[in-house]
Amino acid sequence: MATTIVILLITVIMFVSGKLRSDIVALCALTSLVLLGILTPEEALSGFSSTVVIMMVGLFVIGGAILQTGLAKVMSQKIIKLARGNDTGLFLLVIFVTAFIGAFVSNTGTVALMMPIVVSMAAQSGVRPSRLLMPLAFASSMGGMLTLIGTPPNLVIQEALTENGYRPLEFFSFTPVGLICIAVGIIIMLPLSKVFLFKNNENESNKEGRGKTLDELVEEYNLSNGVRRYLITSVSDIKGKTVAELNLRNNYGLSILEIRNENNSSGGIIRNVTQSLASPGTILAERDIIYLMGDKKKMDEFAKKARIQKLDKNNIDFYDLGITEIVLMPKSRLIGTRLINSGFREKYSINILGIKRNKDYILDNLTGEKLCPGDVLLVQGKWSNIAKLDDEETDWVVLGQPEKQAMQVTLDYKAPMAAVIMAVMVFAMVFDFIPVAPVTAIMTAGLLTVLTGCFRNIEAAYKTINWESIVLIAAMMPMSVALEKTGTSAMISHSLVEVLGAMGPTVLLCGIYFTTSLLTMFISNTATAVLMAPIAMTSAIEIGASPYPFLFAVTLGASMCFASPFATPPNALVMNAGGYKFGDYIKVGLPLQVIIGIAMTFVLPLLFPF
Structure with a gap:
């Protein structure tokens, strides 16, 4: 037991110091537990096969598809429009939208769906992503308190009540508690995020050394005005001819910039676009779109003779x-x-x-x-x-940097496909009558985004996965096994509850919340709820009080854990994207965690009397 506690303390100190990357610290702790015989190799590697970790990988891919197809940009523009350029309005909209989704979708899924939208929104509105991403993660957990299915600890306390013969909670029994958490969260996070979460953006600091954007190049060289699009129809004379046969440069002083073919089916949901350069041997086919560059009068002359149809839209896209x-x-x-x-x-x-x-x-x-x-x-x-x-x-x-420029080009013609895949995945996760596990729904959705071309290539899909966050969570999960295996978690929980039980129900309620909250920093919130629910139930029965407020303290303590990046998957998901350190979670998350605990100590007895 002592060895496990020492390893845990050293791990926390290393996280706080920030001298080593968080995933390396987690791997060092995991390796130490194996070498000292506290965990077997199978137990140590269990985190890497966890459904939570697999879900995180899939959700990173889906989030990448939302970004790559431009769906995030479209959705973020709608939110920005509602905020009307107000930073506080933007902040509140992110909180409310995330909390609402989090009431019905897992908090991990909520963050993965919202994160690309928030990153895109921050880029468009000039707000640093770090200002919004941590509040996003916290809001997803608060939203989980709005409904029975919002977060697994809610289901854990429901099971504890029914097993002991108490009336089960209804679907919206949690809503008043969740609304209070969200209100407290907004009051605390709004000022703290302004003070502590304005991180320097590396892209901004290196702005002087970056290359020009594609739009800047098009504008600088005035390409849009010198380029026109023409469609080859069934009556066009150039159908079936090669580019060399047209001899455009000698006859008209024109050049073909590119040849494009667009195929649509299923009402525009399945749409494919192929682009190619015009080599001399390229054969022009019906439905091909050719981009001509040169003198406009010469283009009109050629178009009339070739009987090709001029298209209104002349902007240049950069897919292939x-x-x-x-x-x-x-x-x-x-x-x-x-x-x-x-x-x-x-x-x-x-x-x-x-x-x-x-x-x-x-x-x-x-x-x-x-x-x-x-x-x-x-x-x-x-x-x-x-x-x-x-x-x-x-x-x-x-x-x-061409590779980075290519990654920034959105395949907007695939946005409807990405939206359908995302909607079906959320539908499958929300409704229990669909016999598909959440992890299966996410894996299927992630695979479909790749197979349907929502990414330029498979490598682009792999690059969307934040492996540091994945390794961090997977390596820290077995720590909970070590704490339970050595009896450390049971000792902490029983000792605190026994000491506080004699001081009255209010003090005991506060003690259960903070004990659960402390354990959740090192054990998964579901495992902590499973451990603490029977303790809370027994304690309430022993002092002759109603178990409802005590069990709510358990689910709150397990869900409202914000002081650590590895306490919940949402916290870990936003860590890299926001450029956060362990200390940032303590500066913003710890005050929020403590204040919610104090507030709930007085609110829970009013909602669920002792």
């Missing part, structure tokens, strides 16, 4: 194809070479859309242009080919 800038080095082998002989097209399948030379922009008659030192070339191609420019050559420097 992207653009970036490269600057030629002074000693590049391409200096003095005409662009047509540069080999970009042949070696990299890259188009050159424009040249910036000093302050001049050259967009017409590019093929005969000789390259000069310091020329900035605007290049277009598949993201993978653009990345190769950065990997393989020393003749130029790629400005910006």
